[in-house]
Structures are given as C-alpha cells and as structure tokens.
Amino acid sequence: MVTIADVAKAAGVSKGTVSSVFSKKRPISKEVTQRVLKAAEELNYRPNYWARSLVNRKTNIIGLNMRSEKMPLDAFQHELLDGMMEVCYEHGYRILINILQPSLLKQVELIASDPVDGEILLDPIHDDPRIEDRLKRHVPIVVVGRPSGELAGQVCSVDNDNIAAAAKSVRLLLTQGHRRILFLNSAKDRTVAEDRELGYYLAHREAGVDPVAGLILNKPDDDGTSIRFGYETTLQMLREHAGISAILADNESMAMGIYQAAEELGLHIPGDFSVIAFSGGEHFPPAMHPPLTGMRLDARTIGMEAARLLIEQVTAGAAGVKRILLPSELVERGSCACTH
Amino acid sequence: MVTIADVAKAAGVSKGTVSSVFSKKRPISKEVTQRVLKAAEELNYRPNYWARSLVNRKTNIIGLNMRSEKMPLDAFQHELLDGMMEVCYEHGYRILINILQPSLLKQVELIASDPVDGEILLDPIHDDPRIEDRLKRHVPIVVVGRPSGELAGQVCSVDNDNIAAAAKSVRLLLTQGHRRILFLNSAKDRTVAEDRELGYYLAHREAGVDPVAGLILNKPDDDGTSIRFGYETTLQMLREHAGISAILADNESMAMGIYQAAEELGLHIPGDFSVIAFSGGEHFPPAMHPPLTGMRLDARTIGMEAARLLIEQVTAGAAGVKRILLPSELVERGSCACTH
DNA sequence: ATTTTTAACAAAACCGGTTTAATGTAGGAC
DNA sequence: GTCCTACATTAAACCGGTTTTGTTAAAAAT
Numbered sequence: 001m002v003t004i005a006d007v008a009k010a011a012g013v014s015k016g017t018v019s020s021v022f023s024k025k026r027p028i029s030k031e032v033t034q035r036v037l038k039a040a041e042e043l044n045y046r047p048n049y050w051a052r053s054l055v056n057r058k059t060n061i062i063g064l065n066m067r068s069e070k071m072p073l074d075a076f077q078h079e080l081l082d083g084m085m086e087v088c089y090e091h092g093y094r095i096l097i098n099i100l101q102p103s104l105l106k107q108v109e110l111i112a113s114d115p116v117d118g119e120i121l122l123d124p125i126h127d128d129p130r131i132e133d134r135l136k137r138h139v140p141i142v143v144v145g146r147p148s149g150e151l152a153g154q155v156c157s158v159d160n161d162n163i164a165a166a167a168k169s170v171r172l173l174l175t176q177g178h179r180r181i182l183f184l185n186s187a188k189d190r191t192v193a194e195d196r197e198l199g200y201y202l203a204h205r206e207a208g209v210d211p212v213a214g215l216i217l218n219k220p221d222d223d224g225t226s227i228r229f230g231y232e233t234t235l236q237m238l239r240e241h242a243g244i245s246a247i248l249a250d251n252e253s254m255a256m257g258i259y260q261a262a263e264e265l266g267l268h269i270p271g272d273f274s275v276i277a278f279s280g281g282e283h284f285p286p287a288m289h290p291p292l293t294g295m296r297l298d299a300r301t302i303g304m305e306a307a308r309l310l311i312e313q314v315t316a317g318a319a320g321v322k323r324i325l326l327p328s329e330l331v332e333r334g335s336c337a338c339t340h
Numbered sequence: 341m342v343t344i345a346d347v348a349k350a351a352g353v354s355k356g357t358v359s360s361v362f363s364k365k366r367p368i369s370k371e372v373t374q375r376v377l378k379a380a381e382e383l384n385y386r387p388n389y390w391a392r393s394l395v396n397r398k399t400n401i402i403g404l405n406m407r408s409e410k411m412p413l414d415a416f417q418h419e420l421l422d423g424m425m426e427v428c429y430e431h432g433y434r435i436l437i438n439i440l441q442p443s444l445l446k447q448v449e450l451i452a453s454d455p456v457d458g459e460i461l462l463d464p465i466h467d468d469p470r471i472e473d474r475l476k477r478h479v480p481i482v483v484v485g486r487p488s489g490e491l492a493g494q495v496c497s498v499d500n501d502n503i504a505a506a507a508k509s510v511r512l513l514l515t516q517g518h519r520r521i522l523f524l525n526s527a528k529d530r531t532v533a534e535d536r537e538l539g540y541y542l543a544h545r546e547a548g549v550d551p552v553a554g555l556i557l558n559k560p561d562d563d564g565t566s567i568r569f570g571y572e573t574t575l576q577m578l579r580e581h582a583g584i585s586a587i588l589a590d591n592e593s594m595a596m597g598i599y600q601a602a603e604e605l606g607l608h609i610p611g612d613f614s615v616i617a618f619s620g621g622e623h624f625p626p627a628m629h630p631p632l633t634g635m636r637l638d639a640r641t642i643g644m645e646a647a648r649l650l651i652e653q654v655t656a657g658a659a660g661v662k663r664i665l666l667p668s669e670l671v672e673r674g675s676c677a678c679t680h
Numbered sequence: 681a682t683t684t685t686t687a688a689c690a691a692a693a694c695c696g697g698t699t700t701a702a703t704g705t706a707g708g709a710c
Numbered sequence: 711g712t713c714c715t716a717c718a719t720t721a722a723a724c725c726g727g728t729t730t731t732g733t734t735a736a737a738a739a740t
Contacts, residue, residue, distance in 0.1 A: 003726055014690045046453040051726035054390045055695045072422035082412035089439055097435040115389040256627045287596050289629030354720045391696035395725045
C-alpha cells in the first residue's frame with residue numbers, strides 16, 4: 001500500500017507538506033505542489049479513508065439499521081432506500097447497510113461502535129433497545145416510524161400519518177356502503193399496526209358505525225410472505241364470515257394475494273368485493289387488474305426526509321427534536337366500488 | 341468519547357492490557373480481566389471502529405459500486421442487493437452502497453480509497469475504468485456482468501448467461517411463428533446489451549430466419565425511466581413498422597410500458613402481439629394482466645454468488661479468477677401466443 | 681543596518697486502537 | 711543461594727493520516 005510517507009519521500013518533502021498539498025489548508029509553493037502531485041500520480045497514491053476518518057472524526061457514511069429478521073427487503077424498504085440514496089448522493093454521503101446476525105453481534109470484533117456519522121433506524125418496537133443505546137452514546141439518529149413511550153420526545157423521526165391514512169381509506173369504504181370491512185394488518189408488535197387499527201376505529205366512530213368484531217387480523221410475526229398471508233386469509237375469511245364486502249390490506253403484496261384468492265373463488269373485484277391497500281410505491285398498483293386503489297405511502301419521500309434530517313443533524317450539530325408526519329394520498333384506481 | 345485510555349486509567353492498567361482483555365490474544369489474569377470489564381461497562385466503552393480498522397487493515401465491509409446514473413434501483417438491483425445481504429448477514433459483513441456524484445468524486449475529500457475490504461461492481465462498460473483502478477490498487481472485486489476485453493481474464497465475475505437467455509426467448513417466439521420481433525434492448529455501452537443482441541441473432545440463424553433490420557433498439561443512455569421508454573417506443577414502432585407481432589423487453593418495467601401502450605392502442609396481448617421480458621424477480625410478472633411470460637434472471641442468486649466469491653477472495657487471499665454463469669429459466673405465463 | 685513580519689516547509693505530536701519489545705516477579709531446577 | 715524460565719503486565723512503537731509547533735530565509739518595516 002502506498003502511504004503518504006512514500007509520496008513524501010519520493011517528492012523529497014515531509015508528510016505534513018503532502019497533506020497540505022491535498023487539503024489546501026495551508027499555502028504550499030507552486031513548485032513543491034507540482035512535485036508532490038507528480039509523485040502521488042506516479043505512485044498511484046490514495047489517502048487511507050480510515051486514517052483520515054480517525055483524525056477527522058467524520059466518515060461521511062450514514063447507517064441504515066433494520067431488524068435482522070426483515071429479509072429480504074419489502075417494497076416499502078426498497079423505496080425508502082431509494083429515497084435515502086438520492087439525498088445521500090447529493091450530499092456526498094454513503095450508506096452502510098447494517099444487518100448483522102444477533103449471534104455475531106456478541107463477537108468482540110463487532111461490538112465496536114458503528115463506523116458511521118449517524119443512523120436511520122427502521123421498524124421501531126416498544127422501548128427499542130437500539131434507540132436507547134444510540135442516545136447513550138450520542139450517535140445522531142432518525143427513526144422511521146413512531147418511537148414508543150418516552151423515547152418519542154428524545155429522537156427525530158419520520159413517519160406516515162398512519163392514523164389518518166387508515167381512517168381515510170376506511171372512510172371511503174364506509175361511504176361506499178361497506179359495513180363489514182376486513183383489515184389485514186401488519187405484525188402486532190410494530191407501532192404502525194397500532195396506529196392503523198386506531199384509524200380503522202376512528203373512521204367507524206365518525207360514521208356512527210359499530211365495527212364488526214374479529215375483522216382485524218394481524219400478520220403473524222414476520223414469518224411467511226405477505227402475498228401468501230393475503231391469499232390464505234382471504235380464502236378462509238370469505239368462507240367463514242358472511243357479508244364481508246371490502247378488504248383493507250397492509251401492503252400491495254397482500255393485495256396481490258387477495259387478487260389471487262378472488263380469482264380462485266371466481267369472485268370479481270370490485271363487483272363482489274372491494275380491495276384497498278397501503279402501498280409503498282406507485283410502480284405496480286396501476287399495472288394490476290383491476291388497477292389497485294390505495295393509500296400511497298410514499299416511502300421514497302420518507303427516505304429522503306429521514307436522510308435530510310440526519311445529515312442536518314450530523315453537519316449542523318444537534319438540531320431540535322423534530323417529528324415529521326407525512327400525509328398519504330388516496331389514489332382511486334378501480335378496485336373499490338359501492339355496494340349493491 | 342470514551343477511549344481505551346480512559347478505561348485503562350479507570351482500571352489502573354495499561355492500554356495494551358485493556359486491548360488484550362477484549363481481543364483475548366494474550367493471557368490476562370482473571371482478577372485484572374474483571375476490573376477492566378467492569379470499568380469498560382461503567383464507562384460504556386466501545387472500541388473505535390476506525391482506529392481498529394486502521395491497524396487491522398480489515399473493515400468487514402464490502403462495497404456495492406454502481407454507476408451513479410442508475411437511480412433509483414430497478415427490480416434486478418433490488419433483488420441482487422437482497423441476495424448480497426443474505427450472504428453478508430451470515431458472514432458478518434456489512435454493505436456499503438457506493439454511489440457518488442461524479443462532480444463530488446473530484447473533491448479531495450472523496451478521492452480516498454474506499455473504506456471496504458472488497459467491492460462488487462455492477463453494470464460494467466467497455467474497458468471500465470473502475471475495474472482497471474481496482475486491479476491497480478489490488479482491491480478484491482467481483483464484477484456482476486461481463487467485463488469486456490482483456491479485463492475479462494483478470495477478475496472474478498458472476499453473470500446470467502445472457503446469450504443463451506436471449507436466444508431461448510427469441511427461439512420461443514420464432515417457433516410460435518413470429519417473424520418481426522422488436523427487441524427493446526438496454527443501453528448500448530453495456531456489455532449485457534451486446535450479449536443479448538448476440539442471442540437474438542443466434543436464435544434467428546438457428547431457425548434459418550433472416551432478422552429484419554431496424555428492430556433492435558437500445559434504450560438511450562440511462563436517462564428516463566424504462567417504463568416510459570417501453571411505452572413511447574412501442575407506440576412509435578407499432579405505428580411505423582407493419583407486421584411486428586412480438587416484443588422482447590429488457591426488463592419488466594419496460595414490459596409495463598408496453599402493456600400501457602397496448603391498452604392505449606386498443607390492442608390485445610397476446611392476441612394482437614406477444615410480449616416477453618427479462619425479469620429480475622418473480623414478484624410482479626404473475627400479477628400483470630395478462631401474466632407476463634419472461635426469462636427469470638434470478639438476480640438474488642447472482643447477488644449471493646457474487647458476495648460469496650468476494651468474501652472468499654477477501655478472507656482466503658487471492659483465489660483464482662472465476663467466472664460464474666447462471667442459467668435463466670423461461671417461465672411461460674400468458675403474454676405469448678402463436679401468430680395468426 | 682537592525683528588527684519585525686511573513687512565507688514555506690520540517691519535525692513532532694496526535695487520533696484510538698494493536699502489537700512488539702522490555703520489565704518485573706514468582707516458581708522451579710541445580 | 712544463584713540462575714533460568716514462565717508468566718503477567720507495562721512502555722513504546724506502529725498503523726496512515728492531520729494538525730500544531732518550530733525553524734529558516736527572505737521581504738518588509740523602522
């Protein structure tokens with residue numbers, strides 16, 4: 001490996017001089033500058049990233065921390081990553097994807113502080129230990145989702161307004177005359193599931209409708225694909241419960257499962273029942289048949305906002321604790337219709 | 341920041357002793373070990389990742405290097421990333437996503453060597469300067485795709501057998517009676533485009549059919565989305581050229597554009613013309629209408645193989661130059677049919 | 681002409697770890 | 711009792727950069 005000392009020797013100057021030539025933080029004569037640049041060029045010298053980070057206390061890397069069980073990434077996470085990338089790209093930051101086996105985390109090699117300037121945390125759970133750890137070590141973080149309890153007031157976060165989003169979609173279905181609305185919700189321990197359930201009830205109360213019990217089902221804890229859960233649950237619930245005329249799905253994969261189930265049962269969407277889903281992107285819903293009506297969550301914007309917030313925190317020092325709530329847009333496409 | 345010196349002072353020992361307690365590379369008495377661990381615990385000490393990397397010359401990070409214009413990531417890249425993540429997860433490696441603005445790359449801050457043990461390079465072009473650079477600096481790399489020219493013999497690579505894949509899909513169309521097959525190929529400078537074009541011609545020759553000139557179009561250099569390119573090109577070509585009865589698309593997004601164009605023109609797939617596409621995942625093609633017939637490229641496996649190959653290189657030192665070619669599977673779903 | 685300032689560079693200290701060489705101390709062999 | 715060895719620990723050197731301090735010679739000020 002070519003070091004700064006090699007360059008210095010080749011150019012007949014000291015290490016500090018070479019450093020100054022590159023950083024331009026102190027004046028170096030034109031003649032010496034030329035000599036150094038030539039030597040560096042010839043030796044194919046590249047400054048060592050880690051040595052520099054060590055002294056600068058800055059890596060220009062931000063981490064994306066997700067719970068390890070979540071693999072592979074779903075549409076929402078991919079869109080979010082895209083958004084993060086776009087902002088990081090503009091600001092000269094790189095992204096470190098941080099998923100490690102819990103077993104490996106115990107190894108000495110890896111308990112080290114993460115090599116990042118800050119982190120974006122996904123899928124917070126109740127009293128998430130990751131958040132407490134970062135707070136204690138003063139590592140800047142932005143949480144995507146709703147941090148629970150007293151942590152909420154201490155960290156920046158970006159999230160959909162899930163309560164409003166769920167309420168808005170249920171409101172649509174209620175005004176269309178649906179009274180038994182099946183809700184295939186996400187896993188129970190996630191704060192997002194709580195929020196959406198709340199929205200579901202809220203819309204019912206507003207409309208003066210008593211929600212039918214047993215129609216909210218949580219996806220079992222992150223095992224199995226969403227598409228299968230949507231498929232199997234729909235088959236089962238439509239058989240067992242009469243009168244279900246609409247289904248609200250947690251994501252577009254579930255909706256695909258629902259579509260498959262409809263086809264198998266010989267049912268027509270939206271003639272026989274309506275479907276509406278929270279969707280991570282607007283890439284695929286329009287291509288479905290019929291085009292899927294949904295709440296556009298805009299994971300991409302969330303990723304962008306989270307990255308902006310984090311970079312702001314990292315560069316400008318500690319800004320205040322901000323919480324950004326993004327509205328979701330209801331996009332009617334063709335999978336919802338009035339009853340009778 | 342709590343350093344190793346702080347811990348040493350608190351425990352009343354030297355820095356080296358603390359280091360040994362953590363690394364267990366030299367024997368430390370039980371009593372001292374306890375004292376050190378207690379002090380570290382109380383101070384909430386975490387070893388500094390950069391300092392450690394500096395001396396160990398090892399980061400346990402591998403880089404994913406993609407050409408900056410490619411944003412956001414397409415389905416293929418997302419799947420590939422998933423595969424990489426899975427393997428890295430098992431082996432205790434992190435992934436650094438490396439996309440930087442060309443303008444920023446010139447800044448002194450960023451010309452530094454990348455902070456990784458090795459890199460996976462995407463979308464190689466002719467005499468890719470990235471490859472030459474890594475070779476010169478002896479940074480282990482694995483190329484996803486086909487490195488061009490003399491570089492091919494010097495680096496590991498993982499790729500679809502694109503020639504075979506293209507040939508196989510064109511062969512299907514030819515046996516179905518199609519004679520004017522429009523091929524919406526990817527950008528011209530990419531080696532993958534060459535390979536697939538070769539496959540296109542190969543299948544024609546095998547079948548004794550003279551390919552019609554002007555039916556292979558390359559996507560303009562990575563600007564604009566694939567979906568739009570598919571849409572606009574289809575509209576234009578179907579108007580201008582009579583007799584086109586089948587379209588081969590570079591990816592599923594293009595296929596969606598083609599579907600949209602068909603709808604706008606009031607044409608029926610596969611009744612009026614057939615569509616077949618290279619597809620990164622098997623997530624969405626089945627949900628399209630009609631379900632999209634395609635060559636399943638299995639980006640996930642490519643990602644896994646690339647990561648394995650790279651980690652092998654990084655840990656075991658220089659292994660031989662390997663090239664892994666993965667077969668693609670033709671999945672017939674419903675967007676292709678015989679002519680007349 | 682002498683002192684003061686400035687420019688341009690060298691030398692050394694530092695960042696926070698790891699590793700090697702040196703040191704001291706206890707136990708065993710003679 | 712002396713010498714050697716083994717063991718636990720310390721001090722110092724090192725990784726590859728940046729930054730501070732020191733030094734020298736020329737330019738400017740008095």
